[in-house]
Amino acid sequence: MKGLYTLLICLVILALHAAAVGGALPAGILPPEEPVDNPATTAKVELGRKLYFDKRLSVDDTVSCATCHEPEKGFADGKKVAEGIGGKKGTRNSPTTLNAAFLELQFWDGRAVTLEEQAKGPLINPVEMGMPSHEALEKKLRDIPEYRKGFKKTFGTESFTIDHVAKAIAAFERTLVSASSPFDRFIAGDKGAISDDAKAGWVLFNGKARCATCHGFISVYPFFTNNKFHNIGVAMKDANFEKLAREAQKGTATPEELAFREGVAELGRFIVTREPKDIGAFKTPGLRNVALTAPYMHDGSEPTLEAVIDFYDKGGVLNPNLDGGMVPLNLLKKEKSQLVEFMKALTSDDIAQLIKSSQGGGR
Ligand code: HEC
Ligand code: HEC
Structure with a gap:
């Protein structure tokens, strides 16, 4: 009987966990592994979500991660190759961010290993989000009161860096999982x-x-x-x-x-x-x-x-x-x-x- 209770409690905990991480995963599939230095918290995921959808992360406030990885378009963009600031065309098709957390390597050529590392690329890419540097982005975001508050709440500091930005976005992306078809x-x-x-x-x-x-x-x-x-x-x-x-x-x-x-x-x-x-x-x-x-x-x-x-x-x-x-x-x-x-x-x-x-x- 005791065993049965333990089992039930475990099942409830599992179900609650599944509910917290976005889409459904079949029994036996663990949520994506997170780096030891970036455990998800509710505040971090919320901050990452805000950043993912925020066009102010681009140089002219026109492009967010979601521009090319749009939920309604299967977390991609429906275009042949990606289009960033000023309609500038990239060289490759935007892959979906859905279940990207489960991939061993990121990008079509695997040049990034983690989601944290991946997220830093597009921000300063001249044909994607076009920020002149990671420092310029840090400064831009630190000047926005809601981000000062959000980063303080999540990471305990208002002088956050690009690493914090990438960590929050990656934590959010680890909730974009689904394997129930x-x-x-x-x-x-x-x-x-x-x-x-x-x-x-x-x-x-x-x-x-x-x-x-x-x-x-x-x-x-x-x-x-x-x-x-x-x-x-x-x-x-x-x-x-x-x-x-x-x-x-x-x-x-x-x-x-x-x-x-x-x-x-x-x-x-x-x-x-x-x-x-x-x-x-x-x-x-x-x-x-x-x-x-x-x-x-x-x-x-x-x-x-x-x-x-x-x-x-x-x-x-x-x-x-x-x-x-x-x-x-x-x-x-x-x-x-x-x-x-x-x-x-x-x-x-x-x-x-x-x-x-x-x-x-x-x-
Ligand atoms: C030798 C390995 C290999 C085999 C066999 C293979 N694929 Fe692929 N598949 C790939 C690679 C690599 C790509 C990406 C290639 C590229 O874009 O240059 C790809 C791309 C795709 C895509 C495009 C997905 C996207 O998001 O753009 C689909 C769909 C697909 N494969 C389905 C299939 C189907 C169906 C079969 C069997 C008929 C198949 N593949 C056989 C390796 C393979
Ligand atoms: C202008 C369009 C564009 C923007 C903006 C953009 N991406 Fe991408 N993303 C792409 C393209 C294109 C690739 C593939 C590039 C390559 O393989 O060289 C990609 C690749 C990825 C991948 C790897 C997925 C895989 O299957 O390998 C992830 C994850 C990702 N982007 C997340 C993000 C995040 C997070 C942001 C915001 C910080 C972002 N992207 C901004 C177009 C974009």
Whole structure:
């Protein structure tokens, strides 16, 4: 009897915890790991939320993190490549921030390890939020009374730095989690949770279509990514990679700078590792809620999920570094649509609630 009570209490605690961290996670999935020096508190998450949606974090008060990672657009922006201050175009497609907390590395080329590190980039990027320096942003925010109050309450200091800003934003992003979709109910045993076509798509995904070799589903890490980098040929559509790689090798530009240089950005993981095998290799994106975030690929070059499947059906784009796992698939028309149906079954049931709660409403 005592054991039963303990179990019940544990379940209640777990449920309360789940309620506090945004969307729902299936049993057995722990919330994202947080760095030891940045434990979440309610005040910190609230501060991070405010910062995430605040356009004053950009040089001309027009762009916030949410401009490119908008809750209503699947926490992405629906654009081919990102557009920052003054409509300036970046080099890559905005990935979703939903479940980014579970990724081993951040950015398409993995150049940041933690969310804290990631968050510092866009703030001073000339085509994103355009602040001249982190110091300039610190000064701007310290002049806003509500932030002085918020940082004091959260970190115990009014002379906060960029590290505090990044910590608060990252703590908020760790609440942007959700892994409860019709597919998850299906996996948990509810055979009617997804359509027969989606079920056939799931079989193809793991078999004939070979998707699972990179986007594999693991019950303890159900995010459909191996967190590795592959050249599937997206970048190889039109570029002279030898010339670009030589350009990247020269000089002292950082990966962050190279990632925003037109053309060079297409080298992908290479700009971080400088290893020829990584030319044109990009991070395998997770596939949860993927139906909400068209267009696709690191350059937004595929407009729909149907187009993505056609791309894979052809075996990607042939090039010297093409991943060995990429071969023509000879999928039937029906099989292509079944794969799309499967991916649509990965949209979270609680997405509407999550959009609301991420914006600070609905609780
Ligand atoms: C102008 C649009 C824009 C703004 C503003 C912006 N981002 Fe991004 N974000 C992007 C793009 C584009 C990438 C991918 C860049 C790359 O891989 O080189 C990205 C990548 C990310 C990633 C990595 C996700 C992954 O799957 O690897 C996270 C997390 C993220 N942004 C959070 C933020 C936060 C937090 C802010 C505000 C401080 C912010 N972004 C501001 C466009 C933007
Ligand atoms: C060899 C590894 C590999 C295989 C096999 C593979 N993918 Fe991918 N997938 C990737 C990588 C890497 C990217 C990003 C490539 C880029 O943008 O350059 C990607 C991108 C995607 C995207 C775009 C997601 C987004 O947010 O932009 C979708 C959708 C996708 N894959 C689905 C599939 C499906 C369905 C299959 C099977 C037909 C499949 N993948 C097979 C590695 C793979």
